[in-house]
Structures are given as structure tokens and as C-alpha cells.
Amino acid sequence: MSLQIIFxxxxxxxxxxxxxxxxxxxxxxxxxISFIAFHNLAGALIVLPLIFWDHRLPAxxxxxxxxxLGTLTSxxxxxxxxxxxxxxxxxxxxxVFRLRLVLVFILGAFFYNETxxxxxxxxxxxxxxxxxxxxxxxGKFHFSKGVMFAIASNIFLGAMFxxxxxxxxxxxxxIYSFINFSASGLFFLTLSLKRHQNSLTKVTNNVLLxxxxxxxxxxxxxxxxxxYAFIHGEISFATPLLNLSMxxxxxxxxxxxxxxxxxxxxxxxxxxxxxxxxxLG
Numbered sequence: 001m002s003l004q005i006i007f008x009x010x011x012x013x014x015x016x017x018x019x020x021x022x023x024x025x026x027x028x029x030x031x032x033i034s035f036i037a038f039h040n041l042a043g044a045l046i047v048l049p050l051i052f053w054d055h056r057l058p059a060x061x062x063x064x065x066x067x068x069l070g071t072l073t074s075x076x077x078x079x080x081x082x083x084x085x086x087x088x089x090x091x092x093x094x095x096v097f098r099l100r101l102v103l104v105f106i107l108g109a110f111f112y113n114e115t116x117x118x119x120x121x122x123x124x125x126x127x128x129x130x131x132x133x134x135x136x137x138x139g140k141f142h143f144s145k146g147v148m149f150a151i152a153s154n155i156f157l158g159a160m161f162x163x164x165x166x167x168x169x170x171x172x173x174x175i176y177s178f179i180n181f182s183a184s185g186l187f188f189l190t191l192s193l194k195r196h197q198n199s200l201t202k203v204t205n206n207v208l209l210x211x212x213x214x215x216x217x218x219x220x221x222x223x224x225x226x227x228y229a230f231i232h233g234e235i236s237f238a239t240p241l242l243n244l245s246m247x248x249x250x251x252x253x254x255x256x257x258x259x260x261x262x263x264x265x266x267x268x269x270x271x272x273x274x275x276x277x278x279x280l281g
Contacts (some may be wrong), residue, residue, distance in 0.1 A: 007229035008242060011222050016248040018218035020256055022082070023090040025211035027257075034080045034192045034207040040078065040185030042213040043220030050174035050224075058170040067171065067179065075076035075184040077157035080149045088146025089259045090249060092266070096150040097246075103237045119279050126276030130269040164227065181220055188266070246273060 026035065058064055084093055090207035106124075169178070189203075226242065250270055253259045 003232040005227050006230060007225045009227060009244055011225035012245040012248055014222035014225060015245045018222060018254060019090050019249050020252045021215040022085050022219065023257060025208050025215065026082070026086040028208065031192065031206040032086050032239055033188050033204075035212050036078055036082050037185050037189035037192050037203075038207060038209055039082075039182045039191065039219070042185075043064075043215030043223075044169045044178050044182035044185055044221050046217045047162055047174045047177045051172065051178060054172035054174050055170040056098035056170075057175065061246050063167050063170045066094060066163055067176065068072040068169045070167065070176070071180055071183050072158050073156045073163065074180045075187060076101050077153050077155075077160055078184050079188075080153035080156065084146045084149035084153060086146075087149065088259060089261070090253045092258065092259075092262075093146065093150050096147055097154060116177040119221050123276040123279040126279065130272030130276065133269040133272060153273070164230075177220060177223050177227070180223075181216075189219070189242060225261045244274075246270065269275070 022039075023033075026032065055097075059068065084096075164176075192203045192206075193200065196206070229242070247270060250266060254263065
């Protein structure tokens, strides 16, 4: 088994369970801002020891500017991601999040002159249709606030993935992940403290720390796995396999969170998205 397959497998496990833990916690009325803060700080701490193993830093000003751009897009993407998770079922959102794949291909073609093939166009159509099907209700399309926040998250995180590609070979993966998670975590912790009269006790009283820390660690490990999967093989091969996380997440949400509403639509949407992913492969 190749290293790329191993990292893809780890990504699917980590991202799926992170989504379930996050939704389970946020449905209990946790403060999303406080949740993001502790979630991302935990994610930063878990990758910190790996910096001693891989500590390459970018040379020149331009890579640092891309690093800043990646951090900012990650911060905004995280905010909208957690807002969506607090408002909508994770089994619905996991399909909407696949639209990010479409955006990545469009941005990749525009910024990196990647070839736009008929297969890629067909894949984008299937992924888009899958996300639309899940939002079809009573003869019309219904986009909830949670879905709108998910679409906003897709825009910023899709941009972050494109930036990832730009600087992947110029900075160590642990350092890049640490900067992303720590900067976002500190920003949202500062914001949360201001909302609670600079009282850390009041902040912690508005969030379940254990799920936030657990989900943060899982997401951080998923991010590491995804980036290493891209390093150890072709992105065009890894991307369809990474989308298998959608199937596991939806299954876990139905099984563990009881999200059985619109189950036929969810299955139909999942089949369309998986078809799109397979076409890319």
C-alpha cells in the first residue's frame, strides 16, 4: 500500500469523526466563536511536536504573503464552517461542502493553467447536482442559513486549498498547519474574551471543552493527512478518494446523530457526488 493511500485513508477517518464530534457539540448550543477558539488552539498544539521533524521555512517575501493569505482564508472559512454546523444537519452539509471541489478546479484552471477536460466538466456537473438535490424541498430549492454559511465556507476554504498548492513545496506542512490553526484560534479567543468581559471563566462556561479539543485534534490530523497525501502522489488521484469521507460522514451522522430526515435525497445526492468524484479518477 502506497503512502498516499495511507494518508488518504487517515484523512477520511479523521475528517469524518471530526465533523460528527463538532456537530454533536454544537447542537447543544455551544457558543460557536468560543468553540472555534479552543478547537483550533488544540489543533495547533497537536502539530507542534512535528515542527522539530520538519521545520522548513519559506525564502523570500512572496511565499510569506501567500502564507498570510492562506491563514486569512482559513480563518474566514473556519468561521462560516462552524456557523453552518451549528445550524444544519451534518449529513446535509457534507454534500454541500463537496462544491468546494468545483471551486478548486475553477481556481486551479484560472491561476495555474491546469487543463480543463470534459471529465472535469462532467465531474463538476455531478457534484453540483448532488448538492442541489439535497436542498430541493416541496417542488422548489430551499437553501437554509446553514447551507448559505456552508457555501461561504466553500469559497474561502477553496481559495485556501489553491494557496496550499502554491506554497506546499516552500514550507513544512507542520509549520503551515500550526500557523493556520494557532492564528485562527487566538483571533477567535480574543473575540470571545471581548464578548465575555475578558473573563476566561465565562468563555469556558459557554463551550464544551472536551468535544472542542477532540474535534480540533482530529481536524488538524486530517489537514496534515490531506497535505501529505498531495505530496506523496498525484492530486488528481487523491482528490476522488478524499471525497469518500462524505460517505462515511453521512453514514455516521445517520447512525450516531439520528439524522434520518430526507434520507432518500441524501442518498441520491451522495450517489451523484460520488459519481462526480469517480469521473475525476
